[in-house]
Amino acid sequence: MSTRNKIHLREDQLPEAWYNILPHLPNQPAPALNPQTLQPVGPADLEPIFPLEVIRQEYSPDVWVPIPEPVREVYKLWRPTPLFRARGLEKALDTPAAIYYKYEGGSPSGSHKPNTAVPQAYYNQQQGVKRITTETGAGQWGCALAFASQHFGLTCEIYMVKVSYEQKPYRRVLMNTWGADVYPSPSNRTESGRRILAADPDCAGSLGIAISEAVELAAQSPDTKYSLGSVLNHVLMHQTVIGQECIKQLDEENIIPDIVIAPFGGGSNFAGISFPFLHMNLTKGTNIRCIAAEPTSCPKLTRGVFRYDFGDTAGFTPLLPMYTLGHDFVPARIHAGGLRYHGAGAIVSQLLKDKLIEAQAVDQISAFESGVLFARTEGIIPAPEANHGIAVAISEAKKAKEEGRKKTILFNLCGHGHFDMSSYEAYFSGKLESHELSQAEIDEAIGKLHTPEVPAQ
Numbered sequence: 001m002s003t004r005n006k007i008h009l010r011e012d013q014l015p016e017a018w019y020n021i022l023p024h025l026p027n028q029p030a031p032a033l034n035p036q037t038l039q040p041v042g043p044a045d046l047e048p049i050f051p052l053e054v055i056r057q058e059y060s061p062d063v064w065v066p067i068p069e070p071v072r073e074v075y076k077l078w079r080p081t082p083l084f085r086a087r088g089l090e091k092a093l094d095t096p097a098a099i100y101y102k103y104e105g106g107s108p109s110g111s112h113k114p115n116t117a118v119p120q121a122y123y124n125q126q127q128g129v130k131r132i133t134t135e136t137g138a139g140q141w142g143c144a145l146a147f148a149s150q151h152f153g154l155t156c157e158i159y160m161v162k163v164s165y166e167q168k169p170y171r172r173v174l175m176n177t178w179g180a181d182v183y184p185s186p187s188n189r190t191e192s193g194r195r196i197l198a199a200d201p202d203c204a205g206s207l208g209i210a211i212s213e214a215v216e217l218a219a220q221s222p223d224t225k226y227s228l229g230s231v232l233n234h235v236l237m238h239q240t241v242i243g244q245e246c247i248k249q250l251d252e253e254n255i256i257p258d259i260v261i262a263p264f265g266g267g268s269n270f271a272g273i274s275f276p277f278l279h280m281n282l283t284k285g286t287n288i289r290c291i292a293a294e295p296t297s298c299p300k301l302t303r304g305v306f307r308y309d310f311g312d313t314a315g316f317t318p319l320l321p322m323y324t325l326g327h328d329f330v331p332a333r334i335h336a337g338g339l340r341y342h343g344a345g346a347i348v349s350q351l352l353k354d355k356l357i358e359a360q361a362v363d364q365i366s367a368f369e370s371g372v373l374f375a376r377t378e379g380i381i382p383a384p385e386a387n388h389g390i391a392v393a394i395s396e397a398k399k400a401k402e403e404g405r406k407k408t409i410l411f412n413l414c415g416h417g418h419f420d421m422s423s424y425e426a427y428f429s430g431k432l433e434s435h436e437l438s439q440a441e442i443d444e445a446i447g448k449l450h451t452p453e454v455p456a457q
């Protein structure tokens with residue numbers, strides 16, 4: 001039995017290509033639809049807002065997509081990331097299971113998000129784009145894109161939901177430090193923002209509104225493009241460096257994990273760690289369980305419907321086939337902001353529908369309880385989102401104990417929680433609330449959906 005605590009890879013072991021799971025899916029996801037015509041959205045429809053290479057990757061039939069050398073060079077600022085054996089946690093749980101975690105919190109912005117922000121900024125720069133726009137809620141995505149844009153000499157304009165802009169100044173200042181311009185949304189810089197402010201000057205903003213502002217600016221000028229930090233196929237693919245590194249790291253110990261776990265917002269870090277293992281399931285006959293951990297306050301995977309829905313609240317985006325609670329479902333203000341999204345990406349939704357992955361919902365109180373146990377036994381203070389994955393890992397380790405089985409459990413520690421200490425404070429002072437939705441609330445949210453059904457395959 002190995003006694004190693006962490007497994008590092010050399011820089012020359014950094015993956016050379018991203019893994020595209022699309023060609024290996026037993027059933028292809030239904031196409032995205034134009035909401036007006038209900039016709040499939042083709043690559044040309046996306047050209048006003050995304051650079052060509054990103055669009056090509058969104059529809060790519062290639063299993064391996066090479067990572068450009070300039071992107072690998074930036075990745076090397078923090079990649080390969082370490083894989084840790086959670087010996088302290090195993091001991092506290094007195095479990096026969098071996099628990100490993102991949103730590104993505106050592107990136108410049110403190111989460112997995114730069115894994116896609118860097119290539120997206122690079123492809124924009126290659127195409128001669130001068131300015132990138134995006135939206136951000138709590139600020140994890142805005143920080144990642146600000147860092148990446150700065151690196152490739154692009155102007156980065158970020159529309160930050162107004163409540164977060166006012167209540168969470170530190171991530172905003174991080175974005176400024178990397179040279180980005182951050183505006184509270186709704187702003188008076190766009191038509192969509194001005195229209196909303198005219199009706200309600202004190203509007204607190206929402207991600208849906210911020211997306212509308214960022215997309216409007218990109219659609220208006222040829223030197224400006226928009227960038228998204230989750231959900232879409234190319235974003236999920238960029239994150240697969242995570243799982244590919246894990247395979248090499250566990251291979252050094254001759255281990256294939258039994259269970260792979262990650263928290264789930266739109267699906268990008270879950271895809272990042274699990275798709276390379278699903279590749280083994282789909283092509284090599286392994287039977288690795290991949291579990292997405294979502295909050296009970298926003299349970300689209302465990303309690304939502306599989307249906308066409310919009311990506312944003314306002315209904316501007318194409319219709320995507322997804323597990324959803326409805327695009328105007330407003331989740332409770334839980335402390336894991338990154339998991340408060342109504343839907344799931346098309347690929348992860350198809351995988352769940354085909355029962356190739358699993359999902360579990362975790363209440364935020366039990367998530368924080370797990371996160372604090374982790375911090376006390378392993379040291380690192382996890383992001384509130386990551387705590388949901390830790391809770392599922394702990395519950396699987398307890399099951400292994402009941403069954404008396406030596407399983408290997410791997411989870412993604414997708415970010416650190418250093419800018420989320422007010423959430424920990426709320427947990428310690430007993431101010432966190434449970435958010436179990438009643439069936440009536442779920443039915444009401446889903447009942448409002450008037451979008452098309454996904455045709456049966």
Ligand SMILES: *Cc1c(COP(=O)(O)O)cnc(C)c1O
Pocket residue numbers: 111112113140141229230231263264265266267268269270338339383385386414415416
């Ligand atoms: C954005 C974010 C998430 C949720 O997004 P996914 O696309 O599902 O990965 C989870 N954890 C952290 C730390 C994040 O920043």
